[in-house]
Amino acid sequence: MPRLSVLAVATALALAACSRTTPPESTPPMADASTDPSVETANPFLDPSPLPFEAPPFDRVRDAHFAPGFDAGMRRQRAEVEAIATNPEPPSFENTIVALERTGDALTRVSKVFFHLSGAHTSDRIQAIEAEYAPKLAAHRDEILLDPRLFARVDALHAARDTLGLDPESKRLLERYHLMFVRAGARLDDAAKARLKALNAEQADLQTRFQANLLKATNDGAVVVDDRARLAGLDASAITAAADAARARGLDGKFLLALTNTTRQPVLASLEDRELRRQVWEASANRGLSGETDNRAIVARLAAIRAEIAGLLGYPTWAAYVLDDQMAKTPEAAGKLLADLVPAVVARARAEGADIQALIDREGGGFTVAPWDWEYYAEKVRQARYELDEAAIRPYFEFERVLKDGVFATMERLYGIRLVERTDLPVYHPEVRVFDVLDADGSPIGLFYADYFARPTKRGGAWMDAFVDQSHLLGKQPVVVNVMNIPKAPEGQPTLLSYDEVRTMFHEFGHALHGLLSDARYPLLAGTNVPRDFVEFPSQYEEDWSLEPSVLASYAKHHETGEPIPQALVDRIIAARGFNQGFDTLEYMAAALLDLDWHQIRPDAPPVEDVEAFERASLARHGVDLAAVPPRYRTTYFAHVWPGGYSAGYYAYLWAEILAADAYAHTMATGGLTRENGERYRRAILARGGTDDPMALYVAFRGREPTVDALLKRRGLR
Numbered sequence: 120m121p122r123l124s125v126l127a128v129a130t131a132l133a134l135a136a137c138s139r140t141t142p143p144e145s146t147p148p149m150a151d152a153s154t155d156p157s158v159e160t161a162n163p164f165l166d167p168s169p170l171p172f173e174a175p176p177f178d179r180v181r182d183a184h185f186a187p188g189f190d191a192g193m194r195r196q197r198a199e200v201e202a203i204a205t206n207p208e209p210p211s212f213e214n215t216i217v218a219l220e221r222t223g224d225a226l227t228r229v230s231k232v233f234f235h236l237s238g239a240h241t242s243d244r245i246q247a248i249e250a251e252y253a254p255k256l257a258a259h260r261d262e263i264l265l266d267p268r269l270f271a272r273v274d275a276l277h278a279a280r281d282t283l284g285l286d287p288e289s290k291r292l293l294e295r296y297h298l299m300f301v302r303a304g305a306r307l308d309d310a311a312k313a314r315l316k317a318l319n320a321e322q323a324d325l326q327t328r329f330q331a332n333l334l335k336a337t338n339d340g341a342v343v344v345d346d347r348a349r350l351a352g353l354d355a356s357a358i359t360a361a362a363d364a365a366r367a368r369g370l371d372g373k374f375l376l377a378l379t380n381t382t383r384q385p386v387l388a389s390l391e392d393r394e395l396r397r398q399v400w401e402a403s404a405n406r407g408l409s410g411e412t413d414n415r416a417i418v419a420r421l422a423a424i425r426a427e428i429a430g431l432l433g434y435p436t437w438a439a440y441v442l443d444d445q446m447a448k449t450p451e452a453a454g455k456l457l458a459d460l461v462p463a464v465v466a467r468a469r470a471e472g473a474d475i476q477a478l479i480d481r482e483g484g485g486f487t488v489a490p491w492d493w494e495y496y497a498e499k500v501r502q503a504r505y506e507l508d509e510a511a512i513r514p515y516f517e518f519e520r521v522l523k524d525g526v527f528a529t530m531e532r533l534y535g536i537r538l539v540e541r542t543d544l545p546v547y548h549p550e551v552r553v554f555d556v557l558d559a560d561g562s563p564i565g566l567f568y569a570d571y572f573a574r575p576t577k578r579g580g581a582w583m584d585a586f587v588d589q590s591h592l593l594g595k596q597p598v599v600v601n602v603m604n605i606p607k608a609p610e611g612q613p614t615l616l617s618y619d620e621v622r623t624m625f626h627e628f629g630h631a632l633h634g635l636l637s638d639a640r641y642p643l644l645a646g647t648n649v650p651r652d653f654v655e656f657p658s659q660y661e662e663d664w665s666l667e668p669s670v671l672a673s674y675a676k677h678h679e680t681g682e683p684i685p686q687a688l689v690d691r692i693i694a695a696r697g698f699n700q701g702f703d704t705l706e707y708m709a710a711a712l713l714d715l716d717w718h719q720i721r722p723d724a725p726p727v728e729d730v731e732a733f734e735r736a737s738l739a740r741h742g743v744d745l746a747a748v749p750p751r752y753r754t755t756y757f758a759h760v761w762p763g764g765y766s767a768g769y770y771a772y773l774w775a776e777i778l779a780a781d782a783y784a785h786t787m788a789t790g791g792l793t794r795e796n797g798e799r800y801r802r803a804i805l806a807r808g809g810t811d812d813p814m815a816l817y818v819a820f821r822g823r824e825p826t827v828d829a830l831l832k833r834r835g836l837r
């Protein structure tokens with residue numbers, strides 16, 4: 120996923136509030152290679168990079184440049200903003216809004232590099248700087264957005280927006296700025312501003328406590344096993360890992376099954392001992408419900424605080440406040456999308472449950488399928504039905520061929536762009552590669568950095584970042600980077616990928632394209648600076664090309680023999696995509712509905728006394744309370760929505776997937792993989808970034824609003 124920029128005027132905040140599929144994982148420390156005395160010389164962030172496309176001068180960047188870079192960047196932006204606020208001329212679009220877009224150049228440069236490295240190549244030093252500067256950057260943003268002189272100018276322009284003769288993109292920019300100020304609290308009187316500040320501080324404190332409790336509850340919840348025989352079903356490496364984990368806690372000779380973040384736990388797919396499965400599942404599902412790590416009072420208070428903040432800002436609920444800025448626009452629209460899917464998804468989950476029950480009965484189990492049984496028996500059904508053998512597939516997915524003959528070649532066929540590797544630009548790690556991105560006529564578009572391999576200094580997952588956002592106003596061309604965690608093969612051997620890794624390469628390149636093919640005037644509206652329920656649309660759209668027959672034919676070849684992948688294997692990959700989708704989709708939807716309900720509490724409602732009763736009632740009301748399919752996250756360990764910045768937003772993944780599936784089906788129905796189709800999509804969606812309302816962009820491309828039909832097919836639910 121890409122990180123969502125929110126505002127050039129406060130890049131810092133934008134980068135701090137990046138979008139991720141999971142909350143940031145802790146990253147292991149690395150050796151600090153940068154206490155270099157040469158930092159006394161020029162700080163490379165203070166002036167534009169002299170490199171092509173203003174590429175980051177990684178050869179000159181040292182850790183010691185960050186703090187002074189942030190300080191100087193904030194100081195400069197404060198001065199730039201002060202000049203706008205005190206301009207004696209009456210406010211105009213140019214001297215206020217465009218002027219704001221031009222501020223913060225140095226702060227943007229240091230932030231983009233710093234927050235990228237904090238995810239992709241971190242260190243103790245970088246983490247310490249982040250802890251120190253995150254609150255400073257948030258305060259810096261507030262100082263700008265709560266400046267009454269500045270807001271008076273923006274507000275006056277906004278009131279006159281229809282008489283200023285603005286083109287649509289400029290008008291949208293003005294509206295975005297106004298909304299940003301209003302949502303930060305610029306309209307409030309001093310007493311209300313003080314109350315907002317106190318509520319924000321209390322919220323931040325509770326979020327930190329939630330996170331700390333969850334971390335401890337997750338660690339404490341690890342299940343200790345005395346007898347190796349009880350681990351039957353786990354493979355040798357998992358057993359070794361469990362023994363190592365126990366030893367690390369001073370439990371020599373025992374085995375420790377650590378918990379991961381979702382309700383569902385990976386070991387449940389293979390543990391044969393039913394009683395042990397139950398123990399692991401209950402340890403997971405009861406996190407945050409008792410003892411010193413009890414999160415119940417914290418979430419109840421967080422829900423109440425958010426309701427009060429929404430009320431202060433003039434919204435009926437927190438969800439209404441959050442969604443007002445999204446493509447869905449209202450909690451009702453997001454909720455309706457989920458509700459529309461409930462019947463098909465529940466029916467599929469019930470059918471999957473029946474298959475599993477039949478297997479349990481055949482084996483003479485004599486029990487009803489429980490949540491801790493599902494994965495174990497689903498895996499048996501999967502193996503019997505699809506025989507999807509990873510080892511048979513990988514030889515056809517050699518990394519370099521997937522990248523060049525798969526991803527790059529497909530993008531050339533669709534969009535006319537070519538990627539040509541260059542080795543003259545500095546990088547932050549020797550495994551990072553740089554490519555020129557050229558348009559069909561050979562003209563330069565920007566730069567693409569590729570950082571695909573796992574290493575201890577990188578956090579988990581896959582994502583896209585931009586070092587430079589495209590902007591005609593600032594004369595900048597895009598510089599973007601894709602990050603993944605592919606385990607690299609030993610020296611001299613080819614790196615062979617799983618299909619999931621192949622699909623993720625297409626996905627992340629979809630985000631990269633959104634940044635690269637951006638054709639916006641203003642940085643605030645460029646590239647992936649779009650609502651989070653829209654941002655995963657271009658990425659998921661590109662995913663589906665990975666299985667298009669002519670695309671497969673060009674890249675999926677055996678790394679030794681060059682033989683094309685057998686159709687039988689492709690068929691199994693496609694069939695396996697639909698496997699267990701009833702369970703997967705339902706557990707996700709249950710969590711998304713729970714999230715929306717917690718954030719639709721009204722400011723004047725009495726505080727929630729019984730968190731578990733609230734949760735039960737919510738799931739029952741929506742008809743998603745299947746005993747064997749619990750929500751992906753229960754309330755007390757739902758880190759996305761309490762501390763994670765995804766409050767009232769967990770629905771967004773599925774919302775964006777609906778757009779992607781609907782758009783892809785449309786493309787396939789109108790000629791499939793052609794230059795014409797690529798060009799149409801490029802102009803209508805990729806080039807436009809956030810320059811118009813997302814639904815308007817979509818309808819202009821598709822000719823109508825999206826429906827869920829294609830998504831149901833994509834997930835094999837119909």
Ligand SMILES: [Zn+2]
Pocket residue numbers: 120121626630655658
């Ligand atoms: Zn993504």
